[in-house]
Amino acid sequence: MCGLIAERGLDAVTVARTASRAGISVGLVQHYFPSKDDMLLHAFERVSGAVAARVADITSEGTRHERSIAEIVLAALAEHLPLDEARRAEFRVTRVFAGRALENPALAEVDARTAAGLHAEIARAVGNGVECGEVEPGVDADTAAARVAAVLEGLATQVYRGAPGAADRAWEVLRAEVAAVFTGECSQYVR
Amino acid sequence: MCGLIAERGLDAVTVARTASRAGISVGLVQHYFPSKDDMLLHAFERVSGAVAARVADITSEGTRHERSIAEIVLAALAEHLPLDEARRAEFRVTRVFAGRALENPALAEVDARTAAGLHAEIARAVGNGVECGEVEPGVDADTAAARVAAVLEGLATQVYRGAPGAADRAWEVLRAEVAAVFTGECSQYVR
DNA sequence: CCTATAACCGTATGTCCATACGATTATTAC
DNA sequence: GTAATAATCGTATGGACATACGGTTATAGG
Numbered sequence: 001m002c003g004l005i006a007e008r009g010l011d012a013v014t015v016a017r018t019a020s021r022a023g024i025s026v027g028l029v030q031h032y033f034p035s036k037d038d039m040l041l042h043a044f045e046r047v048s049g050a051v052a053a054r055v056a057d058i059t060s061e062g063t064r065h066e067r068s069i070a071e072i073v074l075a076a077l078a079e080h081l082p083l084d085e086a087r088r089a090e091f092r093v094t095r096v097f098a099g100r101a102l103e104n105p106a107l108a109e110v111d112a113r114t115a116a117g118l119h120a121e122i123a124r125a126v127g128n129g130v131e132c133g134e135v136e137p138g139v140d141a142d143t144a145a146a147r148v149a150a151v152l153e154g155l156a157t158q159v160y161r162g163a164p165g166a167a168d169r170a171w172e173v174l175r176a177e178v179a180a181v182f183t184g185e186c187s188q189y190v191r
Numbered sequence: 192m193c194g195l196i197a198e199r200g201l202d203a204v205t206v207a208r209t210a211s212r213a214g215i216s217v218g219l220v221q222h223y224f225p226s227k228d229d230m231l232l233h234a235f236e237r238v239s240g241a242v243a244a245r246v247a248d249i250t251s252e253g254t255r256h257e258r259s260i261a262e263i264v265l266a267a268l269a270e271h272l273p274l275d276e277a278r279r280a281e282f283r284v285t286r287v288f289a290g291r292a293l294e295n296p297a298l299a300e301v302d303a304r305t306a307a308g309l310h311a312e313i314a315r316a317v318g319n320g321v322e323c324g325e326v327e328p329g330v331d332a333d334t335a336a337a338r339v340a341a342v343l344e345g346l347a348t349q350v351y352r353g354a355p356g357a358a359d360r361a362w363e364v365l366r367a368e369v370a371a372v373f374t375g376e377c378s379q380y381v382r
Numbered sequence: 383c384c385t386a387t388a389a390c391c392g393t394a395t396g397t398c399c400a401t402a403c404g405a406t407t408a409t410t411a412c
Numbered sequence: 413g414t415a416a417t418a419a420t421c422g423t424a425t426g427g428a429c430a431t432a433c434g435g436t437t438a439t440a441g442g
Contacts, residue, residue: 100290
């Protein structure tokens, strides 16, 4: 059903169409979801979880290869940018839901939780960076995380809108943003 | 009708309700707008224009009082943050429309134009800053504008979501962001 | 083997809504 | 003053959709 959202938007998502797209009947959808709202909520949770899972993968993979925190963070953040068609579709879905979240408390809750999760992960990375020497001591992890998360979100929409040169510029800005926080070399492992 | 959107979301906006809210008949709405989509488009253009107008006011007011570009820019940017109930409502409206823009090319066009306008204004301010000495020469206005616009958008959603301390932190981050670009003193007027 | 539970289907219903349409009143132009 | 245009109304209609519901097949559990 996320395909449906990505292609035609949430307005085009009807229970009947969703069922048809999944190759099942309307009745079966009802069997699994008491209401359409539940169905939508489930989809939002699923797609948000998918992004988070991919980021976790990148993080653990990077850790295993002993890359610097800065490199790992940059890769994880870039995963949120709609740089290829797959991520464009994913972005469309999450963004459409985020828009709906303004009118739907249940969706808003998922949105807030997802955002809080991203913030916490960035803050943790910065904190680790302080301990291992990649980040200057005295840097406040929460402030830095808020800033990075903010710039990431803004860049994502800029890339999506696709003004000429936006993608390259966004990548450069993101790199600079990370570099501005992780200014040192890693001297000890404390991850 | 923006009140309707702010209170109950776009899904609750029907032609009948909009008419009723405005104290007129359905027929009259149809007289002015050929279709509901046209009505929505008009509303989006109106609210986007309103924000832009307020920013223009702040800018010209600041210029008249000969404030530094940095101060003016900071005030103009803050206007986009949902710090009071009026701006929260406005934010809800623009955000809801931005979400719909992903499924509606006409709305997307307005969204893109608005974003491009903001970017251009920031870039112009930075360019002026370079000429008058508030910004270090060599700073690329477009890159700086992209960064500032991105962080602004991200901060706005953080403030809106209203995590504890988000508003204060956002203000601080925004101030730092502007200060990072406008590092010098104004030595000559070239606005 | 049988029974309860789950998976699954198709249709019926009632609601809501955008739009169409015809009619009526005000406003302006000549 | 009258013709034309704009402003305004109320209702009718047809479509789309969420949900309710009753039924059927499969899948274990005892």
